Amino acid sequence: MRIPILLAATLATAPVQASGGIWCSSEDGPVKIELQAGVTHGMGFAVFDLRATAETEDKKVREDLRNSSFGKSELAQYWFRDGEIRVGFYREQATDPFGSVEVVIRANADDEPSYSGDYTFTAYDNAGGKGVEVVHKGKINCGAE
Numbered sequence: 424m425r426i427p428i429l430l431a432a433t434l435a436t437a438p439v440q441a442s443g444g445i446w447c448s449s450e451d452g453p454v455k456i457e458l459q460a461g462v463t464h465g466m467g468f469a470v471f472d473l474r475a476t477a478e479t480e481d482k483k484v485r486e487d488l489r490n491s492s493f494g495k496s497e498l499a500q501y502w503f504r505d506g507e508i509r510v511g512f513y514r515e516q517a518t519d520p521f522g523s524v525e526v527v528i529r530a531n532a533d534d535e536p537s538y539s540g541d542y543t544f545t546a547y548d549n550a551g552g553k554g555v556e557v558v559h560k561g562k563i564n565c566g567a568e
Contacts, residue, residue, distance in 0.1 A: 441465070443568035445508055447528055447538075452561025454479045454544040456526060458510065462567075468503050470495060475512060477526050477544055483557045484546045487516060491524045499525075506532035508540070508565050520550040530565040538565035 447458040460473040475493040493512040500511035508530045516522040523546070530540030544559045 442471075445503060445510075445565060445567045447508070447510075447530065447563050447565035449542060449561050449563045453481055453559045454542070454561060456528070456542055456544070456563060458528065458565075462503055468501075470498060470501055473498060475510075475526070477512075477524060479544065479546075479559065481557060481559070483555075485522055485548045485550060487518070488522050488524050488546045488548065491526075493526070503567065506535070506538075508538050508567060520548070520552075522549065523547045528563055528565070530563060536566045536568055538567060539563070540565065 442461055442463050444459065444461050446460075447456065449456040455478045456476070458475040460475075461471045463469045463471070473493070473495045476491065477493070478490045480489065491514050493514060497512050497514045498510070499513040500509065502509035508528065510528040512526045514524050525545045527543045528540065529542075530538035532538050540563055542561055542563045546557045548555045
């Protein structure tokens with residue numbers, strides 16, 4: 424009878440990692456990207472407490488699209504499994520003229536918890552009905568636990 428009780432007590436006190444996080448930042452390139460998010464381990468790796476920014480000084484991008492903040496409501500797609508991190512954000516400007524910013528991050532594990540990959544930043548501006556799209560790509564470093 425002591426062995427089952429001892430086993431149960433040992434399992435009950437073992438560390439359980441129910442949540443962790445991912446973080447990414449771009450060091451070089453035309454766009455500065457920062458991402459921090461909490462993620463669960465299990466339950467589909469749900470995301471919580473997500474904060475991200477994308478900033479560019481590129482004058483071809485309309486001023487109100489140059490600095491974008493993203494939260495969980497702008498998280499369009501997300502994948503964190505098998506040594507891969509994939510995150511997609513999308514934000515529309517609620518003002519006229521229409522404009523949008525999309526950021527896609529793709530990174531693979533180098534030696535966990537380090538990941539490296541690339542990002543694509545796309546700004547779309549419909550000022551004057553011209554439909555101008557600016558795309559930037561660069562390198563990004565991420566980590567996860």
